[in-house]
Amino acid sequence: MRASASSTSSRSKPNYARRRAVSLILVHVLFGIHIAHWKLHGTTLAPLELNELMYTLELGILTAGFLFMLTAVLATMFFGRFFCSWGCHILALQDLCSWLLGKIGVKPKPVRARFLLWVPLLAVIHMFVWPQISRLREGQPLPSLHWNTDVQGWASFLTDDFWRNLPPVWVALMTFAVVGFGVVYFLGSRSFCTYGCPYGTLFGWADRLAPGRIRVQDNCKQCGECTAACTSHIQVHKEFAEFGTVVNPACLKDLDCIAACPNDAAYYGFGNPSLASAMGPSKRFRVPFDYSWPEEILMAVVMLATVFIFRGLYNVGPFLMTLGLGAIFAFVTITTLRLFTKPNVRFSKWVLRKGGHLQRAGLVFALLSALTFAFSTHSAVIRYHEYKGWAAVAELENASDEMVSRVAAINAWQHLETADRYGLLHPIELQTGLLRLAAMLGKPADVRHYATIVSAHLWDQAPQLAELGGYRAAAGDVAGGVRDLRRALELEPNAEPIRVELERVLAVQQQQQALH
Numbered sequence: 001m002r003a004s005a006s007s008t009s010s011r012s013k014p015n016y017a018r019r020r021a022v023s024l025i026l027v028h029v030l031f032g033i034h035i036a037h038w039k040l041h042g043t044t045l046a047p048l049e050l051n052e053l054m055y056t057l058e059l060g061i062l063t064a065g066f067l068f069m070l071t072a073v074l075a076t077m078f079f080g081r082f083f084c085s086w087g088c089h090i091l092a093l094q095d096l097c098s099w100l101l102g103k104i105g106v107k108p109k110p111v112r113a114r115f116l117l118w119v120p121l122l123a124v125i126h127m128f129v130w131p132q133i134s135r136l137r138e139g140q141p142l143p144s145l146h147w148n149t150d151v152q153g154w155a156s157f158l159t160d161d162f163w164r165n166l167p168p169v170w171v172a173l174m175t176f177a178v179v180g181f182g183v184v185y186f187l188g189s190r191s192f193c194t195y196g197c198p199y200g201t202l203f204g205w206a207d208r209l210a211p212g213r214i215r216v217q218d219n220c221k222q223c224g225e226c227t228a229a230c231t232s233h234i235q236v237h238k239e240f241a242e243f244g245t246v247v248n249p250a251c252l253k254d255l256d257c258i259a260a261c262p263n264d265a266a267y268y269g270f271g272n273p274s275l276a277s278a279m280g281p282s283k284r285f286r287v288p289f290d291y292s293w294p295e296e297i298l299m300a301v302v303m304l305a306t307v308f309i310f311r312g313l314y315n316v317g318p319f320l321m322t323l324g325l326g327a328i329f330a331f332v333t334i335t336t337l338r339l340f341t342k343p344n345v346r347f348s349k350w351v352l353r354k355g356g357h358l359q360r361a362g363l364v365f366a367l368l369s370a371l372t373f374a375f376s377t378h379s380a381v382i383r384y385h386e387y388k389g390w391a392a393v394a395e396l397e398n399a400s401d402e403m404v405s406r407v408a409a410i411n412a413w414q415h416l417e418t419a420d421r422y423g424l425l426h427p428i429e430l431q432t433g434l435l436r437l438a439a440m441l442g443k444p445a446d447v448r449h450y451a452t453i454v455s456a457h458l459w460d461q462a463p464q465l466a467e468l469g470g471y472r473a474a475a476g477d478v479a480g481g482v483r484d485l486r487r488a489l490e491l492e493p494n495a496e497p498i499r500v501e502l503e504r505v506l507a508v509q510q511q512q513q514a515l516h
Contacts, residue, residue: 060143093180110188204249228259389415
């Protein structure tokens with residue numbers, strides 16, 4: 001891939017951006033084929049998701065996703081960080097967003113914040129390192145590597161549950177909207193790679209060992225065209241001048257800098273890795289940061305609070321989405337604060353404050369910020385009641401004293417019922433928990449209410465339907481209990497406990513009919 005300076009005018013530049021777009025489109029085509037194969041055949045290759053790495057580290061299960069991740073890391077250790085720009089669907093969404101915004105004349109300014117640069121590393125520690133430390137502190141042995149099938153709970157290769165570690169479709173789409181579009185609009189192109197992606201950190205470490213890098217020849221004129229073309233916001237020409245190669249592990253090897261070089265001085269080649277070159281977060285941009293230290297501290301607080309509030313909220317809130325939300329909310333918080341402390345404030349192409357006077361765009365921004373704060377406050381209240389309620393449920397399950405059990409049940413009911421009443425979403429796990437608590441506390445009206453809701457979601461789950469039927473019958477809805485138990489017996493005809501319970505409830509129903 002190395003070019004000589006004499007060929008500058010004799011050949012056309014390769015369009016790496018177009019080739020990369022084709023590669024990323026093919027990635028999504030393969031996704032579609034994988035899902036279609038699962039839908040048509042029922043069994044398919046386990047998802048090649050990088051987050052399957054957690055199941056290998058925590059449970060010892062060798063998964064296809066883990067082997068895929070391992071292959072990508074090993075390739076990065078030799079060739080450099082190509083996977084992120086040529087094979088990552090999240091980066092594809094970010095580049096698509098940047099392209100679409102450019103079409104309407106919007107070019108978000110890249111945000112440079114010290115604290116946010118540490119977020120991916122902290123995410124790696126939280127996801128992959130801390131669980132192992134906790135295991136060792138509790139005296140548990142590290143997991144042994146082994147193969148599994150669906151029968152054993154989590155298949156290594158072939159599975160009939162392709163969607164096993166993926167959120168509901170609407171949650172996945174919302175995650176893509178946040179990390180692929182929202183973060184780019186507020187923080188600049190490829191900002192989730194910089195400020196959120198834990199897998200990117202692992203690839204960045206591997207890249208430091210790679211002999212394959214973007215390098216430069218002696219005919220470099222330091223014109224800066226390579227830096228202007230870099231959508232990862234690396235000061236490419238400065239690294240060429242100092243190191244003779246791009247040592248920044250944030251370099252995704254999309255090769256746009258090579259195509260942009262007017263002297264054909266930049267090229268991809270092999271040589272010494274960048275491990276010995278200092279490139280910590282403090283040198284990530286090689287330009288001044290955008291925020292003061294007090295602002296950075298406030299951004300850190302907002303980021304952490306957002307993750308604590310939204311991760312797991314309503315039994316959804318994927319970790320990566322909450323990282324994206326945290327980065328956005330941190331930026332919005334500081335920008336809103338500056339609206340009232342700085343004479344001139346801009347966001348993207350909008351002038352929010354000019355000469356100490358709030359502009360119309362600034363007023364709209366402030367109102368939207370206030371709505372965001374109100375939404376976050378409401379979510380924090382719901383999250384608090386969810387946490388306290390499920391903690392009381394755990395206390396209830398471990399209680400040995402009847403009085404302690406009842407107090408824990410009342411406490412759990414109060415918190416979870418509040419979360420269900422005032423929450424924007426009503427997850428089935430929450431309503432199932434309320435159903436059990438209502439039965440335990442002798443609340444027949446609430447049992448009937450939640451049983452009606454829960455039964456619609458458990459129509460193909462025999463044990464849960466049998467339990468539900470018993471609750472219904474005990475709460476006075478004997479007909480509903482019979483219906484649920486009969487459905488459970490249809491699903492598992494040989495389940496003797498279900499048959500016995502159905503006969504008992506039918507006897508109760510016959511007694512009631514005889515009385516009337």
